[in-house]
Amino acid sequence: MLDVTTTSDGACPLFSIIIPLEFHRGQWEQSWLGWTSQTADRALYEIILVVPPDFTGQAELNALAAGQARLEFADSAHDIGLCAVGAARARGRYLFFTESHCWPEPDVIALCIRAIDDHPDWAGFSCRSVPICHNRLSEAEAAMYQADIEFGMKQHPWRKVLDQCFVTRRDAYQECGGLREELGHFAEWVLAAGYHARGYAIGYLEEARFHHYYIGRIGELKTFTLDFVEGESRFLSEDRRDPGRELIEIPFEWTDRDDFDRQLAFNALNALMRYSLPRLGWKWHREERRALWRWSGPALFGDLRARVAASFAVAQARLVLTALTVVGSRDAIARWMKSYIASLIHLQRLACIRRLRGHTISAKKLLGDRVLGQLGFHELESAAGHAFRWSEPQAAVRIKGAPGRNTVCIQCPAVRESLDEIGVQFYLDGAPLDRAAIEIGLDRYMLSLDLPQTGIAILAWACPKFIGIGDARRLGLPVVGIEVNPDARGSAQKDSGLSAAISSTMVVSERN
Incomplete structure (x- = not known):
């Protein structure tokens, strides 16, 4: 049985209800009334109203919530940032995230307490969202988003975080990195993926109902959509390896x-x-x-x-x-x-x-860690016991190595004629590569290249088209991967030349 006791001064509530007052759509008073009308003991939960800098209802807020809620002022002007601030300042064992244009039915807290007892395996759970519509555009908006919510809650393997009404253990939330303001509303997906990757279960408490007000304005719809995509783009451009990143589907x-x-x-x-x-x-x-x-x-x-x-x-x-x-x-x-x-x-x-593009952006690295960009490649496939990507008859890769002489190994399994019969020509930053710099093996090309001081150059190639049986694609080389390594022989020659120069200088100095 869940221990729902608190200290005498209420310093350790069971729930911290976090309500950001941005995007309230004129409904924050209705939201407040929903929380103050709960059937559960009021001592079990604290209400944290997180106030953005531009909130216009300050006087009404002070009059309505005085003594019944904690007001936390934040510099952020985004719902996700305000939620993150509220979570950082919360005292409850469970964090309850919601929105200021949503309001709960009176039994929500009581149902949540029962759910925690009934499902000890849940690290968190989302409640049911019930749409409130007032024009035909809001009806269409609600239908679109409700279908997505239902899919996430009942079918999708991990997309279970719904910030309209999400309850979570505070320790699990913190371990999974919390809500990241810079990701906007895409932060919900990232957080949900983090829970799933760490083995935390998120449930769906359908009987706990929240009313969600859809505004039904094209401008607001656009704002939310752009915010979500901006967050998605920031996430995909990062070079982080947080648990759950591999679960995020990369758009085409x-x-x-x-x-x-x-x-x-x-x-x-x-x-x-x-x-x-x-x-x-x-x-x-x-x-x-x-x-x-x-x-x-x-x-x-x-x-x-x-x-x-x-x-x-x-x-x-x-x-x-x-x-x-x-x-x-x-x-x-x-x-x-x-x-x-x-x-x-x-x-x-x-x-x-x-x-x-041209700034910090995570490379796809489909062909190797030293390949920063690639153009002219088909999807990964398997044949003859090898996983590889067909290039087109012309392709280009941006590679990164050490300044100076490097060896580039392009691994190509034998799924078309032998490599020395293909007749491929390589180009480095637009200039043809000398035949003497190309060594052809049974399943690889070994190229000896001089890279600039940045260590970054573009390697391209062209070859005759390979015609696959029943395959209409433009096929060139089958590429397993590309490795770039400093040329040890070139480095040894440089070291040897430097040593000789130093020795010669020392001999001259001794003679003088």
Whole structure:
């Protein structure tokens, strides 16, 4: 049985109810009344109202909550940041996160106490969200989000944190890293993944009901969506290895982000031109013309075409959705709202990737830890006992090694003709690699390269297309991985030359 006793001065409540007063949608008073109407003993829980700097109802707040709640003032202006502040200052054994536009039914605390007794394996649980709608747009918004909530609570293996009404043991919350303000509302997913990765179970207490007010405004819908995508992008750009990171699904915009890297595309285009012109002159076949179109677009324009198309899709969806809120059916509003959100997410992901490119951004590292970017590769597959990725007939990788001489090993299993028969040509920063610098083995190319002082360069290659049986893809080299290591022989020669120079200087000095 759960011990629900507290100290005489209430210093150790069972629950700390954390209510951030941002995004209250004019409902914070209703939320307050829901918490002060609980059937459970009031001594069992403290209410923490976390106040942002721009809160406009300060006088009403003081009059309504005086003596019944703790007011915590924070510099943050975001719900997630305010929740994090409230959690850091809470005294309860259990943290109860909610939102100021949500209000509980009177038996919520009592049901939560019973759930803790009945489910000792739960480190936390989310309650049921009941939508409150007041116009047709809010009905469509609620239907869209409620479907996602139901999927998360009842089907998804770990996406169980719902900040509208989430209860958790404080120790588990702290161990899993808590809510990170810089991730916005995407922090809920990251926290949920952290719980799952550490073996903590999160339950769903469906009988504990919260009323959630949907505002039904396109502008607010856009704000929330952009905030979520910004947080997702910050998370994906990090080079952290926190437990649960591997559970987060990477969207295709991030998986394919190097497709718009102008430097990589230019090097692939350069490899195509240098390889094909001497062989075909200007009488290119359809395959070479396809490749020219494939690489010239991103080499010249980067992601411009994709962003323009995405912007038009957002503008069209918003225009239609705005019109439908006046004259459209409920089904049409719901359909175009989903279209608007999807196009908005796509555009925002492209914008975030563009902004982060050239700054700190976590590399995909699909081909090895020394490969910072790759262009022209298909998905991972298996054949002949090897897991590898087919490159296209032209491909480019951004590699990082030590300044000076390095050895680059490109591992290629024997799934097409032998490597010395393929006739591949390599290029380093646009210049053809000398044949003497290429050693061909049974299952690998060994390249001897001189890297600049930064240690970063772009290695590209071109080769004839491999035609797979029943495979319409453009296939080049099968690549298991790429290793970059300092050339020990080059380093030894440099050391030997330096030693000789020092010895010669010493002899001259002794003679003088």
